Amino acid sequence: ASKQDGRNCWRRFDRQMDETAQSRRALATEMKAALKRGEFRLFYQPIVHAKTLELRGFETLVRWIHPTRGFVSPGDFIPIAEESGFIRDLGAWILETAMEEAATWPDHINIAVNVSPMQLRGSEFERTVTDALASTRLAPTRLELEITESVLLEQSDSGIASLKRLRTRGVRFSLDDFGTGFSSLSYLRTFPFNKVKIDRSFVNDMGDGGSCYAIVKAVLSLARDMGMVTVAEGIELPGQLAALQQMGCDQIQGFLISKPLPLEDAREQVAQASDTYRLPRTA
Ligand code: C2E
Ligand code: MG
Numbered sequence: 001a002s003k004q005d006g007r008n009c010w011r012r013f014d015r016q017m018d019e020t021a022q023s024r025r026a027l028a029t030e031m032k033a034a035l036k037r038g039e040f041r042l043f044y045q046p047i048v049h050a051k052t053l054e055l056r057g058f059e060t061l062v063r064w065i066h067p068t069r070g071f072v073s074p075g076d077f078i079p080i081a082e083e084s085g086f087i088r089d090l091g092a093w094i095l096e097t098a099m100e101e102a103a104t105w106p107d108h109i110n111i112a113v114n115v116s117p118m119q120l121r122g123s124e125f126e127r128t129v130t131d132a133l134a135s136t137r138l139a140p141t142r143l144e145l146e147i148t149e150s151v152l153l154e155q156s157d158s159g160i161a162s163l164k165r166l167r168t169r170g171v172r173f174s175l176d177d178f179g180t181g182f183s184s185l186s187y188l189r190t191f192p193f194n195k196v197k198i199d200r201s202f203v204n205d206m207g208d209g210g211s212c213y214a215i216v217k218a219v220l221s222l223a224r225d226m227g228m229v230t231v232a233e234g235i236e237l238p239g240q241l242a243a244l245q246q247m248g249c250d251q252i253q254g255f256l257i258s259k260p261l262p263l264e265d266a267r268e269q270v271a272q273a274s275d276t277y278r279l280p281r282t283a
């Protein structure tokens, strides 16, 4: 099933590339109104302890529920939002909404938020995070910002400096999609990441004694030696879970555990993970 999904991803990507400049512009324009109309929705995918499967946190994944197009996936609209600069507004909304929600959860449940390159241009991002920490009173150590290697690649020195200031305040950083870039290992030196997320393409190809098994094993051991927490993404099969448990991976995320959940279902997971937790009132 995983191979099949992989192929679908590529097909979707091709279609996206085929979209005309005109339809991309149309989408870009629509997005602003869509945010005001509340068409963007956050989903939350559980991240669990690899051995006990206890809930450790959620990754925030944005969806666009479009009145006529239906469900638009972030792979399709995030690149357009980046192009048009709208990602700054959307990204700020995502951060604030996710942090506000997470502030109502017990302390041991973290919230991971994806950050894209364009969002980090200029000095706005640091202020957005700082303001959201102040207004939501979320402990900075419970916020995990997920950035890919390409994000760092595109940063100016002042951009990196502002991320490091957030890091000093206690905000956590995860290196997302690890292994898909070109210079992954050297990037572990340029920024003090707390966590490494091993890309699902490696997890998919781990079986049959393939080379990915050795790669994942080496990455896990490297990350551990560098004092980083390890997460494997895209776990779909019990065999993958077993292999990762055996190799000492810290945390697991994937359809085998749970798909990304709408808010109400995520709250239910939180409630189940904690006896003392009380559901916040829904708006
Ligand atoms: P990502 O950050 O690497 O997120 C993981 C993606 O893998 C998500 O796709 C998730 O639904 C999917 N996934 C999780 N478990 C499995 C599994 O077991 N099997 C398979 N086949 N897929 C799995 P999604 O939600 O479509 O997001 C795609 C990408 O879009 C994300 O990759 C991230 O780069 C970007 N994205 C999503 N939400 C946001 C956001 O709020 N802000 C920004 N800047 N980017 C976002
Ligand atoms: Mg991510």
Ligand code: MG
Residues within 6 Å of the ligand: 176, 177, 197, 199, 233
């Ligand atoms: Mg990822």
Ligand code: MG
Residues within 6 Å of the ligand: 177
């Ligand atoms: Mg990804």
